Each structure stands twice: as C-alpha cells, then as structure tokens.
Amino acid sequence: MNKKKILIFDDDTATLEVVSIIFQEIGYEVEIAETADHILSVVSIFLPDLILMDINIPMIGGIEATRLLKNHESYHSIPVIFVTAKNDIEKISSRSSADGYLSKPFNIDELEEIVAKLTSGRQTQS
Numbered sequence: 001m002n003k004k005k006i007l008i009f010d011d012d013t014a015t016l017e018v019v020s021i022i023f024q025e026i027g028y029e030v031e032i033a034e035t036a037d038h039i040l041s042v043v044s045i046f047l048p049d050l051i052l053m054d055i056n057i058p059m060i061g062g063i064e065a066t067r068l069l070k071n072h073e074s075y076h077s078i079p080v081i082f083v084t085a086k087n088d089i090e091k092i093s094s095r096s097s098a099d100g101y102l103s104k105p106f107n108i109d110e111l112e113e114i115v116a117k118l119t120s121g122r123q124t125q126s
Helices: 013-025 039-046 061-070 089-095 108-119
Strands: 005-009 029-033 050-053 080-084 100-103
Touching: 005 013, 005 039, 013 029, 013 108, 029 039, 039 061, 050 061, 050 108, 061 080, 080 089, 080 108, 089 100, 100 108
Parallel strands: 005 029, 005 050, 050 080, 080 100
Antiparallel strands: none
C-alpha cells in the first residue's frame, strides 16, 4: 500500500519541521515548501493527497495559491486545509474554496483528525 502524501506550505521553518515529523511518524509521506509561488509545478511532481497551506506566505500567498489549485482541471479535488493565525479564517477559507482550516496555534490531535478525515477516501496519486 502506498503512503498518503501531504504537501505543506508554510514560511515558518519551525512549523514545517514539527508538522513534518508528526505526519512522517504516523506514516505519511511529506513534502514541504516555504513559498507557494510554483504550486502547480510542485503539485504535479509530488501529487499530494492533501495540502496544508499557510495563508501568510511570501509572494503570491496561500489564498491565491489555493485559487490556482482549485481552478486547475487536474488538481481541483486535492483537499486544502488553511493553517493560519488570521482571525477571520472561517470566512477566508470559504471564499477561497479551502476544504478546512485550523487556527494557529493549533491542536496536534485536531490537525491529525482533519487530515485523516480528508485523506481517508482519496486514492493515492502515485
């Protein structure tokens, strides 16, 4: 059985490191990026089952990156979870077609639960 794949976009290296370790330890394959400028090329190479997206990342930002992904014919069904410290995350999430959201600082158990829920029915891309 192939491992489920998670792609994480966050400019905070500590968050990237912690979340990567957590998901690798429970059996996911993880890829990380500090910017989402080339989201479509990164997604086409890694073919994730789910994306964790910080909203406040350099250059195009998480909202625009999510719109690019959700408007792409081949990748629109990949679930995106916003993980951010913004106060109006629920409104931003619904306007950007994100599939879920968590506020920073987040509860690890809650993050694992959302990821498991959104990846459980997906067929692995590789």
